Amino acid sequence: MSQSLTKPNRKTSLWPILSPALLWLIVFFVIPLTIIIAISFFSRGDYGEIQLPLTLENYKRLMGFGLLGFDSLYPAILWRSLVLGALTATVCVIAGLPLAFFIARLSPRWKNFALTLVVIPFWTNLLIRTYAWQILLSPESWLSRCAHTLTGGMSGESLYPSTFAVVVGMVCDFLPFLVLPLYASVEKIDWSLAEAASDLGANKLNVFRHAILPQIAAGLIAGTILVLLPAIGQFIIPDLLGGGKTVMLGNIIQQQFSQSRDWPFGSAICVVALTFVIMGLWVRAWCGEKPKELR
Amino acid sequence: MNLSFRRLAIFAAILSCASIATAASQQLNLFIWSEYIEPQVVSDFEKKFDCKVVIDLYEDAESMLAKIQGGGVSLYDVVVPPDHMVPAMAKLNLLAPLNREHIPNFKNIEQTFLNPPYDSGNKFTVPYQWGTVGLFVRSAKGKTVPDSWSVIFDAKQQDGQFVLIDSVRDMVGAALKYKGYSLNSVNPKELKEVRDLIASAKQRSTGFDGSVGAKNKVMAKSARAAIVYSGEGVRGMTEDKETVYIIPKEGSQIWVDNLAILAQAPHKALAEEFVNYILDGKIGARISSFTQFASPNRAAMEFIKPEDLKNPAIYPSPAVKAKLEFLQDLGPKTRLYDEIWTQIKAK
Structure with missing residues (x-):
């Protein structure tokens, strides 16, 4: 593909340009990460020191085998974080797909305007947006009353604090991360392929499946991962919109480094969270190659 | 160069x-x-x-x-x-x-x-x-406030919202005293029991807060009871005559x-x-x-x-003081407290 054009043999001359970024990554990413991985295999001293012997106990504890016998609490929190993350990503895809197609079809002027609208929420701090949802979803708000009327007063639960509120908050926060990469691939769609498919007798669903989806797959996967991974680690939104009683991965990590003074266990949770990230990126790399083969 | x-x-x-x-x-x-x-x-x-x-x-x-x-x-x-x-x-x-x-x-x-x-x-x-650790309660008119940790730990005694204290030894200590155990228990069975007790109280509560924050919630009437240190309780009582600081009859902590x-x-x-x-x-x-x-x-x-x-x-009077217990450094067993605290917070 076009990659070969941008790959002249100039690797050595790039070093001066790359070195600041490289240095930054080594000092603030590679070294701290190595330390975290190392700490996760150490033991916690009686007073929170990080000490030998090396052990797998932190990981066992995360799997549920704690000091007080088996407890499914940590696996449950892991699972809850994954489910809430996946749910957020799914809702984002359902909402983001039509939006990306809609924006791509606009005239250039309106396109820029629409894209600005997508990004505008970022101008407000995440905390403020989350607090705004607290007010919007509070039991006395018009939104809650509408929901109450629509469901015929069936739902006994208020809109906030609830898991519903957490998902709403996360979808609003992460939607732009999905829409922007998705829009980039939707814009580049070669519509003649869709026309050809349709001329060859494919129905609408098949046109989408075979002629359009492979073209936007890279953007869709990139966007989904950009939503899924931070959503799994999110802890401010579950804390504020879930009423502080729905604990996610991020919340336990924070507690280990403060009140519990258990850096090895906290690091082990970080490493497990990181494994999910790497797995996600690996899936992306794996899926990202497929469309090329199809072409 | x-x-x-x-x-x-x-x-x-x-x-x-x-x-x-x-x-x-x-x-x-x-x-x-x-x-x-x-x-x-x-x-x-x-x-x-x-x-x-x-x-x-x-x-x-x-x-x-x-x-x-x-x-x-x-x-x-x-x-x-x-x-x-x-x-x-x-x-x-x-x-x-x-x-x-x-x-x-x-x-x-x-x-x-x-x-x-x-x-x-x-x-x-x-x-x-x-000082001591105790209950800071707004007394409803015509009702006597029970001088017991049951205000927090007994669902049947609940009368309005309450705040738990965001401090592991103080909170677990209160529950241990309610159950008649020592503040310094390292018995896993007792600790598991109070862990579940606090976790269920958490579900009925408005959550955890520090002593000062908890006092302010009772003062602002967003909660009726809270676990606080004596100073906060006494200052609250002076400002608002409807509130009272209680050292529960089951005993409590002196520090x-x-x-x-x-x-x-x-x-x-x-x-x-x-x-x-x-x-x-x-x-x-x-x-x-x-x-x-x-x-x-x-x-x-x-x-x-x-x-x-x-x-x-x-x-406190010598009679009350006799029911109060100091916390001790538990050395390696402190981990048990950290473990149940993480679990309580996560439940």
Whole structure:
């Protein structure tokens, strides 16, 4: 593909340009990460020191085998974080797909305007947006009353604090991360392929499946991962919109480094969270190659 | 090469200027519980010693220790740890031995507070204030408030919202006392039992908060009951006659907070002056009058209002005192508490 054009043999001359970024990554990413991985295999001293012997106990504890016998609490929190993350990503895809197609079809002027609208929420701090949802979803708000009327007063639960509120908050926060990469691939769609498919007798669903989806797959996967991974680690939104009683991965990590003074266990949770990230990126790399083969 | 050397030289010059600047204006970094010292006492100290006092706050002992361990040992000068934290901090080499010669007001300390079990010979600490843990409750008209932890732990006794205390030993201790166990239990069965008890109370509560925050929630009527330290309870009672501070009949915790200088304190000499200043009788009385905690300072007694000295919520009677228990440093078993605390928070 076009990659070969941008790959002249100039690797050595790039070093001066790359070195600041490289240095930054080594000092603030590679070294701290190595330390975290190392700490996760150490033991916690009686007073929170990080000490030998090396052990797998932190990981066992995360799997549920704690000091007080088996407890499914940590696996449950892991699972809850994954489910809430996946749910957020799914809702984002359902909402983001039509939006990306809609924006791509606009005239250039309106396109820029629409894209600005997508990004505008970022101008407000995440905390403020989350607090705004607290007010919007509070039991006395018009939104809650509408929901109450629509469901015929069936739902006994208020809109906030609830898991519903957490998902709403996360979808609003992460939607732009999905829409922007998705829009980039939707814009580049070669519509003649869709026309050809349709001329060859494919129905609408098949046109989408075979002629359009492979073209936007890279953007869709990139966007989904950009939503899924931070959503799994999110802890401010579950804390504020879930009423502080729905604990996610991020919340336990924070507690280990403060009140519990258990850096090895906290690091082990970080490493497990990181494994999910790497797995996600690996899936992306794996899926990202497929469309090329199809072409 | 030449250029970078010049840059280095300039950089070094700037650095040395900065260090001269800090040396000229003395500064004391104080790490203390919130609302625990009269602001006027601090500004008087600043005037007397021509220095600046920078105050950083904490709401629970474990977070304090976490911050000291995470670099605070060379950032702060004076810290105010509770009794049960002192052995751990001493073992971790976080505290500097006190030089008694620079602290002449040491003689003011009440006999019973000298040479405590958590710091034999007062090697590292001097007592600052003491108090109890109890319930702060708004009494509904015509109803008597039960003097029992059941206000929190018995679902049937619940009458309105309540706040739990965001401090592991205080919270678990309250539940242990309700069940009739020792505050210092390391029995896994008992700890599991109170873990489930607190977890179920959490579901019925408005969540966790520090003593000061919890008191404010009762004052603002967003909660009816809270677990607080005696000082917050007594201050609340004075402001709002509908509220009351109770030491539950099942027993509770008595504690002593201490002044200590950190091992790598950047301003040790000033820190010693500060400790000596606090132990002055008049200053001690002013602090206790402000915090409404009890004073361990013999010289302060004559300056404290007689009604405070007679207030059983501040200075409990011998009969009540007999039901109170000190927390102890549990050494390796502290992990059990950290484990159930993480589980309680996560449930």
